[in-house]
Amino acid sequence: MKRLATLCLVLAVAGLSVFVWITRPQGLDAAQAAGLESGGDAARGEIVFHAGGCASCHVKPGETDRKKLGGGLALKTEFGTFIAPNISSHKSDGIGAWSVADLANAMQRGVSPKGEHYYPAFPYTTYAHARIEDIRDLMAYLRTLPAVEGKAPAHDLPFPFSIRRFVGVWKVLFLDTQPIVADASRTEAWNRGRYLADALGHCAECHSPRNILGGIISAQRYAGGPDPEGRGWVPNITAKGLGSWSKADVSELLATGFTPDFDSVGSSMADVVKNMAALSKADRDAMADYLKSLPAVDGPAKPPKK
Amino acid sequence: MFRGLIIATALVAGLSSVAAVAQNNVIAERQQLMKGLGQAGRAPAAMLKGEQAFDLAAVQTTLKTFADSAKKAPTLFPAGTETGNETAALPKVWSDKADFEAKWAKFAADAEAAQGAIKDEASFKATFPNVVRACGGCHEGYRAKKN
Incomplete structure (x- = not known):
């Protein structure tokens, strides 16, 4: 009986470890992220910015200047309400202190600089396929935009969606990080x-x-x-x-x-x-x-x- | 007593179905008005793209339709027509009525001003796109996506 309890405990710990391992937030390889910090082209980054639709969620509702990325837009979904964060160049309220690698981890792996999962309301499932040079150029452009003060409110999510760790399971199921390979048979x-x-x-x-x-x-x-x-x-x-x-x-x-x-x-x-x-x-x-x-x-x- | 209750129930049911029909009619009427705006815009849009020769009279007819419809439209969103009959109108039409009506008024005013301003192809190409910017400007907040 005691042996059975021990076995159960061992299995539970093993299971939990596997869960923790599988659902851990995984950023880009250090090799991929290396050498990104310089060389970004803001003009090309502006095209990435428009094509990626960043302004649609990150401009504060009611703000007419689409370069002020103070966040705050509420996305109401069946999982709860997601609030787009401030991604302006503000050092503490926005992403002004981020490195290019931080942005790449966020946009391509859904991982924050603190090592937490982002929810996939942020479409990193799409951006994961982008070329990393485009992320570098985008960062060069974002750094030219004004700093907007004020953090956006936190997401409003019911349990269990409030547990970020579960996003790790979601990523195993639905996040494909393969870059898009050009199809030579097409134009x-x-x-x-x-x-x-x-x-x-x-x-x-x-x-x-x-x-x-x-x-x-x-x-x-x-x-x-x-x-x-x-x-x-x-x-x-x-x-x-x-x-x-x-x-x-x-x-x-x-x-x-x-x-x-x-x-x-x-x-x-x-x-x-x-x-x-x-x-x-x-x-x-x-x-x-x-x-x-x-x-x-x-x-x-x-x-x-x- | 019992018969009275049945009659009363029937009356209430009858009245509310009459009301429902009236509401559906209003929804159908505004959908028709919107379709009319789209139809009226087609010829000038083709002229802008160079697919059709410029025709000042046709443009003026379109602008008159725009102005007349824009004045009528705000009356076609009464309370009680928020849902049903496949309406694509979003709740914001009623919760932000002042802005909704102001946008219609601006569209009407712009269409009327354009009637005076558009005299030839050059003034048409300069003015018309600004008038129809109202469509997307209003649909963004007030209309649901639809197939």
Whole structure:
């Protein structure tokens, strides 16, 4: 009997150790992070900034200057309310004291400088595929932006989502850190578009349905689904949804927000358009090129009309 | 007594379904108005992109539709029409009504000012995009995403 109790205890400790080991926040390799601190190009970083859509979440609601990244936007989800933090160049309230490696760990592995997990409301699942040079350039640009005082409030999450350690389990299941490899059989524009959409623009983060754990259902990537922010339905942007659109139509929507029917996109997509409008037309055309190549996939069924 | 109760219940049910129909009608009416705005905008949008020849009269007709619809629109969001009939209107329409109505008023004023300002293709290309910026500016806060 006593032996059984000992065995149970040993197994429990072993299990816990394995859990702790598997769910530990893992940053980039030291080798990857080395030598990043210098050489960033702020002009190129500005393109990364717009393509990555940083302003959409990190500009304080109501603030019209999209370079003031004081944070505070609330993302209401079924897991609780996430609040975007201050990522301005403020030394203590923002990320002004961060190294490039800190930013790379945050954006590409979801790990904070203190070694904690970030929640995947921050789309590091997408940024993980980016080139590390782009993160370095982005940091060079972020450092040119104004310092905004004031920390954003903490997330408001119910148990068990309030336990950050569990994000480690989520990462094992859903975080893929493979860089995007160019497809030699496609054009340069298509590859650029894919990179912009899948490594920076994080289109699929909203335009895909998610499972009950909040992971993207990969078979239905880009096939749309219920709006994770609540009311509404995110459109299917595979050929199933955009079949009748030309590439020029997709590029035009990214530039102005207008559909071929001269309808105008709503909700947070209107803000995404502000980011896309700041890119070059060549980049918008490249994204259109890639998005128009997505094969038709049926999304989840819409609820019946009420 | 019992019969009275049945009649009363039937009356209440009847009245509330009449009210529901009226609400659905208002929602359908504003959806129609929005569709009309989109339709009116199509020709000028094609002119901007160079897919269609510039036509001053057509642009003026569009601007008149914009101004007239923008004046009517705020009356089509009465209390009680927050949900139902696939409305894509977000709750903010009602919780921030003053801003919502101010945005419509600005759109109406901009469309009317553009009627005077647009005299040729050059003034059209300079002015029209600013007028239709109102669409995204308002949809951002007040309309849900939809397929």
